[in-house]
Amino acid sequence: MRRLIALSTALAFAVLAAERERDITLAQLPPEITATADQAVPGARWLRAEQETEHGGIRYELKGQAQDHRVEVEIAPDGKLIQTEIExxxxxxxxxxxxxxxxxxxxxxxxxxxxxxxxxxxxxxxxxxxxxxxxxxxxxxxxxxxxxxxxxxxx
Incomplete structure (x- = not known):
């Protein structure tokens, strides 16, 4: 029974570790991430950033404002744009x-x-x-x- 509980606990922590988000400062972003974001939404003022880990992969998400609209971009660690969203x-x-x-x-x-x-x-x-x-x-x-x-x- 203890072995089953230990295994269940380890599995739960593995799942939590597999998908997580953490806030990072804009200054912590690699330059290629910032350059891609600026190119994807010209004139955007970036306000916050997150580093997300999903299914073993890392991606960056930047949120900001452009022309009175909230904007969001998702970017791969190599600087490739994944998605843009403009409210x-x-x-x-x-x-x-x-x-x-x-x-x-x-x-x-x-x-x-x-x-x-x-x-x-x-x-x-x-x-x-x-x-x-x-x-x-x-x-x-x-x-x-x-x-x-x-x-x-x-x-």
Missing amino acids: LPFKQTPQAVRDKLKLGWPGFDPEETKAVTRVGGPKGYEFEGAYGQGRRIEVFISEDAGIVDVEDEKD
Whole structure:
């Protein structure tokens, strides 16, 4: 029984260690990360940074402001851009995307709307917020309204 408890505890710590985030200062960022972020969102004022470890890989996430919009970039350790997100008003998304969202999730009123560019993937829009009783969802719809991806989390 002790062996089982010890094994379970070790497994739990391994899972926690496998996925974690830690705040770092902008000065701690490697220069290639900062250069990629500045190139991805020209004129952005970066406010904070995180180093994330997921599935054994490291990535950097920078958050800031550009032209009165919150922006976020994810960058690989080698300086390659992974994704950009720029917050925007819901009404600035294409009508076809809004129609797809309303059809698939009637009554959903997103708290956040972002334009998302995934390198090597489709450009589109991400909508986050409460939906139904005790549920939070994140819906990605490609700019042509053809691709939909949903993450559903219980509150």
